Amino acid sequence: MSTGSGSYGAVANPSQGVPDWFAKRKKIPTNLIVARWVPVALVGLPVLTLLAIVIYPTIWMFYHAFQDTNMMRLFQSNWSFVGFENFITVLSSSRFSDSIWHLTLYLTFGTGLEVVLAVILALTLFELVQKPLLRTLILIAVVLPMMLPPSIVGVLWKFMLTPSNGAVNHALLSMGLISSPVEWFNAGVSLWSIIIADVWNWTALPLLIIYSGRVSLPPAVYEAAKVDGAGGWIVMRRITLPMLKEVIAIAFIVRFMDAFKFVDLVYVMTSGGPAQTSELPAYIAFQRGIREFAIGEAAAYAIIIFACSAVIITLFLKYLKKVLKAQAIA
Amino acid sequence: MMSKKNYSLVKWLLLLFLGIWVVFTLFPLYWQVITAFKSAAETNLTVPTFWPKEFHPENFVAVFADPTNFKALVDSFIIATGNTLLSLFLGTLAGYAFARFPKQAGGENLAFWILSNRMFPPVAILIPMFFLFDALPWGTDSYMSLIILYLVFNMPLATWLMMVFFRDAPRELEEAAYLDGFTPFQAFWRVTLPLVLPGMVSVGILCWIFAWNEYLFANLFVGSAVRTFTIVIPTFTSGSQSLWNLQMAFSLIAMVPPVTLFIVLRRYMVRGLSLGVVKG
Numbered sequence: 129m130s131t132g133s134g135s136y137g138a139v140a141n142p143s144q145g146v147p148d149w150f151a152k153r154k155k156i157p158t159n160l161i162v163a164r165w166v167p168v169a170l171v172g173l174p175v176l177t178l179l180a181i182v183i184y185p186t187i188w189m190f191y192h193a194f195q196d197t198n199m200m201r202l203f204q205s206n207w208s209f210v211g212f213e214n215f216i217t218v219l220s221s222s223r224f225s226d227s228i229w230h231l232t233l234y235l236t237f238g239t240g241l242e243v244v245l246a247v248i249l250a251l252t253l254f255e256l257v258q259k260p261l262l263r264t265l266i267l268i269a270v271v272l273p274m275m276l277p278p279s280i281v282g283v284l285w286k287f288m289l290t291p292s293n294g295a296v297n298h299a300l301l302s303m304g305l306i307s308s309p310v311e312w313f314n315a316g317v318s319l320w321s322i323i324i325a326d327v328w329n330w331t332a333l334p335l336l337i338i339y340s341g342r343v344s345l346p347p348a349v350y351e352a353a354k355v356d357g358a359g360g361w362i363v364m365r366r367i368t369l370p371m372l373k374e375v376i377a378i379a380f381i382v383r384f385m386d387a388f389k390f391v392d393l394v395y396v397m398t399s400g401g402p403a404q405t406s407e408l409p410a411y412i413a414f415q416r417g418i419r420e421f422a423i424g425e426a427a428a429y430a431i432i433i434f435a436c437s438a439v440i441i442t443l444f445l446k447y448l449k450k451v452l453k454a455q456a457i458a
Numbered sequence: 459m460m461s462k463k464n465y466s467l468v469k470w471l472l473l474l475f476l477g478i479w480v481v482f483t484l485f486p487l488y489w490q491v492i493t494a495f496k497s498a499a500e501t502n503l504t505v506p507t508f509w510p511k512e513f514h515p516e517n518f519v520a521v522f523a524d525p526t527n528f529k530a531l532v533d534s535f536i537i538a539t540g541n542t543l544l545s546l547f548l549g550t551l552a553g554y555a556f557a558r559f560p561k562q563a564g565g566e567n568l569a570f571w572i573l574s575n576r577m578f579p580p581v582a583i584l585i586p587m588f589f590l591f592d593a594l595p596w597g598t599d600s601y602m603s604l605i606i607l608y609l610v611f612n613m614p615l616a617t618w619l620m621m622v623f624f625r626d627a628p629r630e631l632e633e634a635a636y637l638d639g640f641t642p643f644q645a646f647w648r649v650t651l652p653l654v655l656p657g658m659v660s661v662g663i664l665c666w667i668f669a670w671n672e673y674l675f676a677n678l679f680v681g682s683a684v685r686t687f688t689i690v691i692p693t694f695t696s697g698s699q700s701l702w703n704l705q706m707a708f709s710l711i712a713m714v715p716p717v718t719l720f721i722v723l724r725r726y727m728v729r730g731l732s733l734g735v736v737k738g
Contacts, residue, residue, distance in 0.1 A: 162559070162642045164562065166555075166559075166642065167555040167558075167559035167562040167563040168562065168563070168564075170551040170552060170554060170555035170563065171551070171552050171555045171556070171563045171564055171568065173548060173551055173552075174548040174549070174551065174552040174572065174613055174617060175552075175564075175568070175572070177548060177609060177613065178572065178575050178609075178610075178613070178614075181583070181587065181606065181607065181609060181610055182575050182578060182583060182610060184586070184590070185582070185583035185584075185585075185586035185587050185590070186582060186583065188586035189582055189583070189585070189586060202589070245479075248472070248475065249475075249476055249479055252472040252473065252475070252476045253476060256469055256472060256473055256476075257473075257476070264724075266476070266480055267724070268720075268721060268724060269480050269483055269484055270479065270480060270483050271720070271724070272483065272487070272717065272720070273483060273486075275667065275671075275716045275717055275720040276671070276713055276716065276717075277670070277671035277672075277673065277687075277688050277691075277709075277712065277713070277716070278671065278673050278688075279673045279688040279689070279691050279692050280688075280691060280709040280712065280713060282692060283691055283692050283694075283705060283709060284486050284489075284490055284706075284709070285486065287489075287493070287702055287705075287706070288486055288489060292504065293502070293503060293504050293505065293506050294506070295485075295489050295506055295508075298505065298506050328482070328483065328486065359465070360465060360469075361465060361468075385577050388579050389579040389580055389581070391580075391581065391674050392673040392674055392677075395673075395674075395677065396673075396692045410579060410581050413581040413582075414581050414584065414674075414678075417581075417584075417585040418584075418585065418588075418678055423585060426585060427585070429581075430579070430581055430582040430585075431582075433579050433581060433582060434579060434582045437577065437578070437579050437582075441574050441577045441578075444577065445570050445573070445574060449566075449570070
C-alpha cells in the first residue's frame with residue numbers, strides 16, 4: 129500500500145523526484161498529436177476512390193434511368209428525358225413480375241432454408257461434437273464450399289446435374305427415390321437446380337457467422353445454468369437462442385442482401401433460361417444493359433435493386449453495430 | 459419439458475443430420491476429384507462410374523496444352539495480387555486513421571459508410587464503369603480495370619479489418635516512440651506497423667481470395683487481352699466435345715490457392731471477424 133500512496137503523491141506534485149519521462153508522458157493528451165490534416169488525408173484517399181468507383185456510377189445510373197438511353201444513343205450522345213417511362217416499362221413487364229416470383233422462391237428455399245440449416249448445423253456442431261479435432265475437421269468440410277470460385281461451383285453442379293448421365297440422377301435412381309431421370313435444366317426445374325447449388329455453396333456463410341457467434345458467448349452464463357440444473361434443451365431455448373438472436377438476424381440479412389446481387393450461378397448454370405424461367409432481378413439488370421443494349425431500362429432495374437438493397441443494408445448496419453458493440457469490436 | 463430418453467434421441471438425430479450434411483458437402487468435391495482423373499471416354503458413359511477405372515494423372519498436364527489456360531491463371535494472379543496490395547495500402551491508411559483519430563477521421567458513420575460499399579449490388583455500377591473505363595487510356599480489357607474495380611468490395615473489407623487490428627495494438631508503444639523523438643510517421647512505420655503485420659497478412663489473404671474468385675466484373679470486362687480463369691472455366695466445353703475431365707482438373711488446380719489459404723486462415727475466420735463484415 130505504501131508504494132501506491134507514493135505514486136499518488138508523485139502525480140500530485142510532479143517536481144518531486146518523478147522520472148523525467150513519466151512527467152512528460154502525463155502531459156500528452158489522450159489523442160496522439162498529429163497535424164489536423166493528417167487523419168483527413170489518410171481517410172480522404174480511400175473515400176475519394178470510393179466516390180469515383182461507387183458514387184459516380186450510381187449517379188450515372190440514376191440519371192440514365194430517366195432517359196431513353198440505349199447503346200446506339202449512348203455512343204451518339206443524343207438521348208432524351210422520358211420521365212418515369214423506363215420504370216413503367218419495367219414494372220409492367222411480365223419479365224419483371226416473373227423474376228420477383230423467382231426471387232421469392234429463391235429467398236424462401238435458398239436464403240431462408242440456408243439460415244435455418246445453418247442454425248441447426250452450427251449449434252449441433254458446437255454443442256454435440258466434443259472432440260476438438262473432429263470439430264475442426266467438420267467445420268473445415270462444411271465451410272469449404274464457400275471458398276470456391278462461383279464459376280467453378282456452377283460448372284461442378286451443372287456437371288453433377290446432367291440429366292442423362294449425371295451423378296445426382298444416377299444416385300437418386302439407384303436409391304429408388306425417382307423412377308426416371310429428372311430433367312434438371314428444363315423450364316420450371318432449372319431455378320431449383322440453381323437453388324440446390326446455392327444452398328450447397330452458401331449455407332457455409334450463415335453457419336460460420338452463427339458458429340462464431342456461439343463461440344463468443346460468455347461461458348459464465350452456461351456455468352450458472354449448469355449450477356441451476358438446467359438441461360440441454362432448456363439452455364438452448366432460454367439462453368443460447370435468445371443471445372444469438374442478433375447474430376442470426378445478421379446471418380439472414382447478409383444472405384438476403386446477396387440475393388439482390390445474385391448473378392454468377394444463374395449466369396454459369398442456366399443463363400436465366402430456358403425461356404427466362406430462372407431469371408432473378410439482378411441478372412435481368414445485367415442482361416438488359418449489357419447484352420440487350422437497353423441501358424435506360426437496365427438503369428431502372430438497377431435503381432429498384434439499389435433501393436431494396438439500401439433498406440436492407442441500413443437494417444444490416446443497425447444490427448451489426450449492436451453486435452459489434454456487444455462483442456467490443458467497435 | 460422433454461424426458462431424458464427423448465432428448466438423447468434428438469441428439470442422435472441431430473448428429474445424424476450433421477453427418478448427412480458433411481456427406482452432401484463433400485460429395486461434389488469427391489466427384490470433381492475422381493472426374494479429373496478419368497479418361498474422356500469414361501466421363502461420357504451412360505452409367506457414371508463412382509471410381510475411375512484407371513487413373514489419368516496426365517489430365518493435369520493436358521490442361522496446359524492450351525497456353526490460354528495457363529495464361530488465365532497468371533492473369534488471375536496478377537489481378538488478385540495487384541488488387542490486394544492496393545486494397546491493403548488504402549485500407550491501412552483509413553483503418554489507422556479510424557482507430558487512432560476516430561473523431562478527426564470522420565467518426566463511426568463514415569466508417570460504416572465505407573463498409574456499406576461492400577454490400578453494394580454490383581449490377582448498379584457495372585454498366586457505367588464499363589463506359590468509364592472504355593474512355594480511359596487503358597480500356598476495359600486490361601489488368602488495371604479489374605484491379606481498380608475489385609476495390610469496390612476489397613477496400614472496405616481491408617479498412618474495417620485493419621481498423622480492428624490497429625485498435626488492438628497498444629497505443630502506449632506509439633506514445634513512447636513519440637517521446638523518443640520519432641515523428642508520427644516513424645512511430646507508425648517502425649512501431650505500430652510491425653505489430654499489426656500478422657493481421658495485415660491475413661487481411662491480405664482474404665482480399666486475395668475474393669479477388670481470385672470474382673466472376674461478375676470479370677465476365678463483363680475481360681476480352682482477348684486479359685482473361686481470368688473464372689471466365690475460362692465455364693466456357694471450357696464450348697467446343698465440339700465436352701471435356702469434363704480436363705475442365706474438372708483445371709478447376710481443381712484453380713481451387714488449390716483459396717482452399718489452402720482458407721485452411722491456414724480458418725481459426726482467424728471463425729473468431730468473430732466473420733460477422734458478415736467478411737462477406738460482400
